[in-house]
Amino acid sequence: GVKAKIAPSMLSSDFANLASEAERMLQFGADWLHMDIMDGHFVPNLTIGAPVIQSLRKHTNAYLDCHLMVTNPLDYVEPLAKAGASGFTFHVEVSQEYWQELVQKIKSKGMTPGVALRPGTPVEQVFPLVEAEVPVELVLVMTVEPGFGGQKFMPEMMDKVRVLREKYPSLDIEVDGGLGPTTIDVAASAGANCIVAGSSVFGAPSPRDVISILRKSVEG
Numbered sequence: 001g002v003k004a005k006i007a008p009s010m011l012s013s014d015f016a017n018l019a020s021e022a023e024r025m026l027q028f029g030a031d032w033l034h035m036d037i038m039d040g041h042f043v044p045n046l047t048i049g050a051p052v053i054q055s056l057r058k059h060t061n062a063y064l065d066c067h068l069m070v071t072n073p074l075d076y077v078e079p080l081a082k083a084g085a086s087g088f089t090f091h092v093e094v095s096q097e098y099w100q101e102l103v104q105k106i107k108s109k110g111m112t113p114g115v116a117l118r119p120g121t122p123v124e125q126v127f128p129l130v131e132a133e134v135p136v137e138l139v140l141v142m143t144v145e146p147g148f149g150g151q152k153f154m155p156e157m158m159d160k161v162r163v164l165r166e167k168y169p170s171l172d173i174e175v176d177g178g179l180g181p182t183t184i185d186v187a188a189s190a191g192a193n194c195i196v197a198g199s200s201v202f203g204a205p206s207p208r209d210v211i212s213i214l215r216k217s218v219e220g
């Protein structure tokens with residue numbers, strides 16, 4: 001079976017206090033810390049890169065689930081591995097010609113490879129990556145257009161999650177965008193087990209309660 005991984009998106013945290021924000025989320029029961037890396041080109045927003053991951057790594061042993069919203073993910077493998085990233089999830093839309101090389105590099109550097117797809121990208125595009133000799137170990141189904149936190153969950157993306165879960169019973173399937181107490185049940189019943197949540201966690205009076213609601217929904 002697949003384990004629930006609740007991953008607060010640090011994009012919604014106070015970046016000026018990243019270490020204490022991370023520590024707080026772990027104390028509240030987070031499994032992973034979701035780190036949104038954007039290059040201002042693949043998406044119209046610019047966030048953090050390897051130097052910030054490296055700084056955060058000095059303060060925590062947590063699993064750093066890095067989501068690469070960048071046009072050239074190959075350029076980030078070495079720097080992020082050195083910085084102490086745990087998961088490296090790139091977008092299928094930019095890696096079509098070289099994903100095999102990319103996945104092999106990610107694995108050889110000791111990180112866990114994952115692939116993400118934008119809302120407009122058909123789910124079939126990731127099948128070869130999951131079935132490859134050196135496969136991705138996680139598929140991230142975007143449930144908003146990547147770029148910003150605080151957007152509305154797209155329930156129609158659950159068809160992709162259902163198809164993936166039926167085809168790959170033990171795959172880590174992550175959903176990202178607009179997840180919170182009001183949307184988690186549809187995502188969990190479709191088969192998602194890794195849950196990214198930014199504004200719903202950081203904006204709540206009790207982030208601990210939100211994390212626990214998300215976990216209960218996935219674990220049933």
Ligand code: DX5
Nearest residue numbers: 009146147149150178198199
């Ligand atoms: C969006 C990012 C998400 C974002 C989620 O491009 O990939 O991780 O931070 O934020 P919420 O949960 O607020 O939609």
Ligand code: ZN
Nearest residue numbers: 036067176196
């Ligand atoms: Zn993300």
